Amino acid sequence: AQSVTQLGSHVSVSEGALVLLRCNYSSSVPPYLFWYVQYPNQGLQLLLKYTSAATLVKGINGFEAEFKKSETSFHLTKPSAHMSDAAEYFCAVSGDTGGFKTIFGAGTRLFVKA
Amino acid sequence: GAGVSQSPSNKVTEKGKDVELRCDPISGHTALYWYRQSLGQGLEFLIYFQGNSAPDKSGLPSDRFSAERTGGSVSTLTIQRTQQEDSAVYLCASSTPGQEHGIQYFGAGTRLSVL
Numbered sequence: 277a278q279s280v281t282q283l284g285s286h287v288s289v290s291e292g293a294l295v296l297l298r299c300n301y302s303s304s305v306p307p308y309l310f311w312y313v314q315y316p317n318q319g320l321q322l323l324l325k326y327t328s329a330a331t332l333v334k335g336i337n338g339f340e341a342e343f344k345k346s347e348t349s350f351h352l353t354k355p356s357a358h359m360s361d362a363a364e365y366f367c368a369v370s371g372d373t374g375g376f377k378t379i380f381g382a383g384t385r386l387f388v389k390a
Numbered sequence: 391g392a393g394v395s396q397s398p399s400n401k402v403t404e405k406g407k408d409v410e411l412r413c414d415p416i417s418g419h420t421a422l423y424w425y426r427q428s429l430g431q432g433l434e435f436l437i438y439f440q441g442n443s444a445p446d447k448s449g450l451p452s453d454r455f456s457a458e459r460t461g462g463s464v465s466t467l468t469i470q471r472t473q474q475e476d477s478a479v480y481l482c483a484s485s486t487p488g489q490e491h492g493i494q495y496f497g498a499g500t501r502l503s504v505l
Binding site for chain 1: 423425431432433435438446448481483492493494496497498499
C-alpha cells in the first residue's frame with residue numbers, strides 16, 4: 277500500500293527566505309507524486325506533479341520539487357517566499373495497483389512573516 | 391461544467407439524521423473521488439469511482455457511509471445516522487485517469503456540521 281508522510285504540520289518562514297516543505301512516500305511501484313495547494317477559503321489545486329519524465333519538476337508560482345528515489349522523497353522548495361504563498365500544502369501519491377487511487381499527506385501549513 | 395460542483399456548500403444537521411452530499415464532476419471526467427477533510431487531519435480518502443468498474447470503497451469509515459454514481463456522472467455521498475465525529479469538510483474531485491496522470495480537480499467542498 278502507498279503512504280505519504282509530511283514532516284512538520286506547520287512551517288514558518290520570513291518573506292524572501294527559502295521555503296522547504298518535506299514529503300516522504302512509500303510505494304511498491306514507481307509512483308506518481310503530486311503537490312497540491314489550498315489557499316485560504318479556496319479549493320485544492322495542483323501545484324506540480326512527477327510522472328517519471330524528469331526528476332526535477334517545476335510548478336506554478338516558482339515552486340519546484342525533486343524526486344529522489346534513493347531517499348523516497350519529494351520535497352517542495354521555493355527560493356524566495358512571498359506573502360501570497362501562505363497556504364496549506366499537501367503531498368500525494370498514486371499509481372499503486374494500476375489505478376489512480378490517491379493518498380494524501382496530512383498537510384503542511386506555511387506561514388510567511390513580513 | 392467549468393469545474394467540479396458540490397452542493398450544498400454548508401449543511402447543519404442533528405445527530406442521528408441522514409444527509410446526502412452531491413458532486414457534479416467536470417464533464418467527460420471518468421474518475422470521481424470523495425475525501426473527508428477534518429481539522430488537522432489532512433485529506434482522508436473515502437471512495438473512488440472509475441468508469442464502469444466497481445468502486446474502491448476501501449476508505450469508507452463505517453457502513454453508515456455509502457456513495458453512488460449514476461450514469462457515470464453525478465455522485466451522491468450518503469451518511470446515515472450522523473454522528474458528531476462526522477463533522478468535517480467533504481471534498482469531491484474528478485479526473486481523467488488516461489490523461490494528465492490522474493491530476494484531480496477539486497470542488498469547493500461541503501462543510502458538514504452535526505449538532
